[in-house]
Amino acid sequence: MHRFIDQGISPYSFTEYPIFVECPFCHKHAIIFQQKQTNPSEQKAVFSCQFCCKSFDQQVQQENNLGYFAGxxxxxxxxxxxxxxxxxxxxxxxxxxxxxxxxxxxxxxxxxxxxxxxxxxxxxxEHSYEVNLDPYFAYRLYLTTETRHGLIFVYNIEQLNCLKAYISANLRERKFPNYNRSYFSRLPAWIKSTRNRKEILKAVLRLEQMASTIQPLTK
Known part of the structure; x- marks a missing residue:
């Protein structure tokens, strides 16, 4: 029996790793990563696409309205x-x-x-009502796939691995008070339902196949 223990990991903890998004210019996969500043305790989010060679931070994006929903x-x-x-x-x-x-x-x-x-x-x-957006530039997440219940999307491979472990588990446990703050507690009920496990795992497999085509970030 596969057992999963929810340690209370936050959805935002996955933003520490590179986030895969769809480039708004060439529509191929791009990466958002945290760039360290002169002060070691500070860092800023930077968008980078190796296909169309676009690269900028949030300030440049806002000043030039670079994005899907800048209309x-x-x-x-x-x-x-x-x-x-x-x-x-x-x-x-x-x-x-x-x-x-x-x-x-x-x-x-x-x-x-x-x-x-x-x-x-x-x-x-113009505003967007899409939910599969990154938290820095509001670009669509590249690792997104459809199911008959709705979209499944993740920031990166780290989040995808956690989601797969959670869905695959026959027994799920929680080691902290239920304040609805963890990533898993906020998942839609249809994703958490064991009745949909096979379908969700097929969607996860599709995301894994998409992730396997992403080349590593070179700074």
Whole structure:
């Protein structure tokens, strides 16, 4: 009988290892790793893709809107002085930096033209409701696979190995109070169900096959 003991490992403890993500530029696998700084106690997350040679930290990403969900919607709905019409613009931009500092619009009633300067409250950032994202850049996790119940995803091989050991176990024990803080306590019920064990293990096998194609990180 395979026994698994939950030591209360946190989901964030797996972020200490390189995280495999889908590159938002070439859509191949890339890596996010912790880069040590001058102060030994400090480190920062860095994105690196060996296929398209992109590499940057979180600050560069935010300044340049580098990502899947950096788009924005421009919503302008201003009254014209004619009091009968409006200056209207509802347009999507793939990056917030693409929004021009000013835009010429015509009143939809009197057709007079006016230069409009978009204000922050008129710019709506696009948000993602995806759950399989990394915690630093919000890029999709490369090690993701579908099942009929939902997605199974992991940051890296270390997390995948832990998940496999947990799913394979016939007996699962917990060695700490149940505060719902551990990685395993937060797993969806359908993943933890022994009824779905065979299906989940097949999904884990698919993730292992995907992980075997990832080349080691070279700094």
């Amino acid at each position: 924005a919607y421009l919503h302008i709905d201003e009254k014209c002085t004619c009091k009968q019409g409006k200056f209207v613009c509802h347009q999507y931009y793939p990056k917030i930096s693409f929004i021009p500092p000013s835009i010429k619009l015509k009143c939809n009633f009197c057709r007079i033209q006016r230069q409009i300067y978009p204000q922050p409250f008129q710019i709506w950032r």
